[in-house]
Amino acid sequence: MGAILKIEHLSKSFGGLKAVSDFSMDVEQASIHSLIGPNGAGKTTITNLICGEIHQNEGNIFFRDEVIDKYKVYQRAGKGIGRTYQNIRLFDTLTVMENLSIAAKVTNNYGMLQTMFVPRLNRAEQKERDEKAMETLDFIGLGHLANEKVHSLPYGNRKVLEIGRALATDPDLILLDEPAAGLNPSERKGLTDIIGKIHEKGISVFMIEHNMDVIMAISSRITVLNFGKKIAEGTPKEIRDNPEVIKAYLGDRYKVKEV
Numbered sequence: 001m002g003a004i005l006k007i008e009h010l011s012k013s014f015g016g017l018k019a020v021s022d023f024s025m026d027v028e029q030a031s032i033h034s035l036i037g038p039n040g041a042g043k044t045t046i047t048n049l050i051c052g053e054i055h056q057n058e059g060n061i062f063f064r065d066e067v068i069d070k071y072k073v074y075q076r077a078g079k080g081i082g083r084t085y086q087n088i089r090l091f092d093t094l095t096v097m098e099n100l101s102i103a104a105k106v107t108n109n110y111g112m113l114q115t116m117f118v119p120r121l122n123r124a125e126q127k128e129r130d131e132k133a134m135e136t137l138d139f140i141g142l143g144h145l146a147n148e149k150v151h152s153l154p155y156g157n158r159k160v161l162e163i164g165r166a167l168a169t170d171p172d173l174i175l176l177d178e179p180a181a182g183l184n185p186s187e188r189k190g191l192t193d194i195i196g197k198i199h200e201k202g203i204s205v206f207m208i209e210h211n212m213d214v215i216m217a218i219s220s221r222i223t224v225l226n227f228g229k230k231i232a233e234g235t236p237k238e239i240r241d242n243p244e245v246i247k248a249y250l251g252d253r254y255k256v257k258e259v
Contacts, residue, residue: 003062004029004173004204005050010059012045019045021228023059027173032195032205034215036239037225038249043208044086046225047175050206051083052076063173082171084162086178086208092151096142096161099150100133101126105170132168140164140194156187160194167198174198176207180214192218212250216240224249 005027012020020042027033035043048054050061052073061068068076091099137143140160150158159179166174176195180188192214199205199218209215215222215236222239224232226248232239239245 002029003027004064005206006062006065007046007050008060008062010046010049010056010061012042012049012054012056019228020049020056023225023228023230025223025230025233027204027206028220030199030202030204031220032199032207032218034207034209034219034222035225036209036212036215036222036249041225042228043225044177045228047083047177047206047208050076050175051081077169077171080170080172081175082166082169082173083175084166084177084179086181088158088162090150090158090162090165092149094150095146096137096148096150096153097130097133097146099161100136100165100168101129103165104129104132104136104168136164136168139167139197141190156183156190159183159187160191163194163198167203171203173204173206176205176209178208178210180209180211183211185213188214 003026007023007025010020010023011018023046035046037043045054049056052068052071052075055069063076063079063081066079068079071079091102134143134146137146140163142157142161142164145153145157150161153161159182163174163176163179179195180191183191188211195205195207195218207215207219219236222234222236223230224239224242224245231248232242232245234242240250
């Protein structure tokens with residue numbers, strides 16, 4: 001189907017520290033592509049580079065064959081790149097519905113002056129936002145919590161809600177930064193089910209994760225990073241059996257766990 005995201009010879013330094021070095025990777029359309037590696041390997045740096053929160057020193061990033069290197073964060077989001085964060089960034093004092101309504105991508109996005117002077121346009125846009133938010137909440141299984149304040153939600157639900165907020169932007173590619181961090185086995189199973197549903201919708205998924213039960217269960221392809229460099233790439237089985245990956249990250253006693 002071709003690559004939705006292409007990274008070519010990407011490098012990023014912070015002062016004298018080279019966080020990412022000559023990194024290349026293709027994320028195929030409608031795939032689940034995972035990036036793994038030890039803490040400090042440069043995984044979140046790569047995600048931030050893709051989203052435009054920081055900019056590379058060298059190399060290029062292509063989204064649907066278009067160079068997006070100079071685009072700002074909101075412009076890349078508008079192109080169809082959504083993301084979640086390692087540390088949850090929700091509006092705690094707002095309701096579950098309000099968090100998604102704010103993020104929802106709508107067809108009738110009127111300008112500020114239009115909505116100020118023509119109230120019915122504002123109402124029409126808000127109605128569409130709320131409908132999109134509710135549709136997304138039902139999709140991720142949180143529709144029954146629509147009117148709850150975010151600060152009252154269990155941690156696992158908040159992690160799922162952040163995925164929902166990214167989905168509400170109608171992305172073609174969604175970047176998940178450690179979505180299973182802090183979740184128990186039952187919650188991780190629920191998470192993999194949701195990611196599977198996202199994949200079934202035809203949305204490409206790029207995921208950073210340390211929980212190998214999640215990675216091995218749902219990934220189409222895995223890239224392994226160590227000290228900012230790619231050391232391996234392949235199917236879950238190929239990665240699991242790769243001696244260099246076992247030595248650098250998985251460990252000699254690694255065994256695949258059932259989700």
